Amino acid sequence: GEDVEQSLFLSVREGDSSVINCTYTDSSSTYLYWYKQEPGAGLQLLTYIFSNMDMKQDQRLTVLLNKKDKHLSLRIADTQTGDSAIYFCAESRGSSASKIIFGSGTRLSIRP
Amino acid sequence: DTAVSQTPKYLVTQMGNDKSIKCEQNLGHDTMYWYKQDSKKFLKIMFSYNNKELIINETVPNRFSPKSPDKAHLNLHINSLELGDSAVYFCASSRGGAGGGNEQFFGPGTRLTVL
Numbered sequence: 541g542e543d544v545e546q547s548l549f550l551s552v553r554e555g556d557s558s559v560i561n562c563t564y565t566d567s568s569s570t571y572l573y574w575y576k577q578e579p580g581a582g583l584q585l586l587t588y589i590f591s592n593m594d595m596k597q598d599q600r601l602t603v604l605l606n607k608k609d610k611h612l613s614l615r616i617a618d619t620q621t622g623d624s625a626i627y628f629c630a631e632s633r634g635s636s637a638s639k640i641i642f643g644s645g646t647r648l649s650i651r652p
Numbered sequence: 653d654t655a656v657s658q659t660p661k662y663l664v665t666q667m668g669n670d671k672s673i674k675c676e677q678n679l680g681h682d683t684m685y686w687y688k689q690d691s692k693k694f695l696k697i698m699f700s701y702n703n704k705e706l707i708i709n710e711t712v713p714n715r716f717s718p719k720s721p722d723k724a725h726l727n728l729h730i731n732s733l734e735l736g737d738s739a740v741y742f743c744a745s746s747r748g749g750a751g752g753g754n755e756q757f758f759g760p761g762t763r764l765t766v767l
Binding site: 583585626642645 | 697
C-alpha cells in the first residue's frame with residue numbers, strides 16, 4: 541500500500557512469538573486492522589483496533605498501537621505452523637471511513 | 653454455505669478480449685468491493701458500492717466497469733483485456749462502510765491470466 545508499509549518477510553521458529561510491524565501515514569485513521577491471507581484464499585479479518593486504544597488482546601494475538609509514531613504491531617504468541625500466511629495491516633480512511641488502505645503484506649513462515 | 657462467492661475461480665483469456673467476473677454475497681450486507689491483488693500480493697481497492705450505488709471509484713482504467721444489479725451482487729466487466737490486467741481479483745462485502753470496525757468478508761478470488 542502506498543502509505544501503509546510492512547516488511548515483506550518474517551521467519552520464526554515454531555513455538556516462538558512472531559511480531560509483525562506496520563507503519564502508516566494518515567493520522568486521521570479511525571480503525572486499524574490485521575487481516576490474514578492463507579495460500580489460494582481471500583483475506584480474513586483477524587482483529588482490529590480503534591485509534592483511541594493502545595492495546596488489544598485476543599487469545600494468542602496482541603495488537604499494539606503507537607498513534608504518535610503511527611506504528612502498529614501484531615504479536616502472535618506460541619506461533620504454530622497453521623499461522624503461516626501473509627498478514628496485511630490496513631487502515632480506514634475518509635470522512636466516513638469508507639475506504640480501507642492495505643499494506644503490502646508480510647509473509648510469515650514457520651521453521652521447525 | 654459460502655458467504656461471498658465469485659465465478660469463475662480461474663480465467664485465462666487472450667489480449668483484447670472482454671470478460672466478466674461475478675460476485676454474490678448472501679450475508680445481507682449493504683456494501684461490496686472489488687480489489688486487485690498483483691503478483692507481489694499488493695492489494696488495492698478498485699470500486700465500492702453501497703446499496704447499488706457507486707461510492708468509491710479509484711483510478712482504474714475505463715475498461716473496467718462494475719455493475720450492481722442488486723445489493724447482493726457486484727459484477728466486474730473488463731473490456732479489451734491487457735497483459736497488465738493479469739492478477740487475482742477479490743470481491744468483498746461488509747455490513748456498513750469499510751471503516752467503523754466493519755469487517756470485510758472476502759471471496760476466494762478470481763485468478764485472471766491474460767495471454
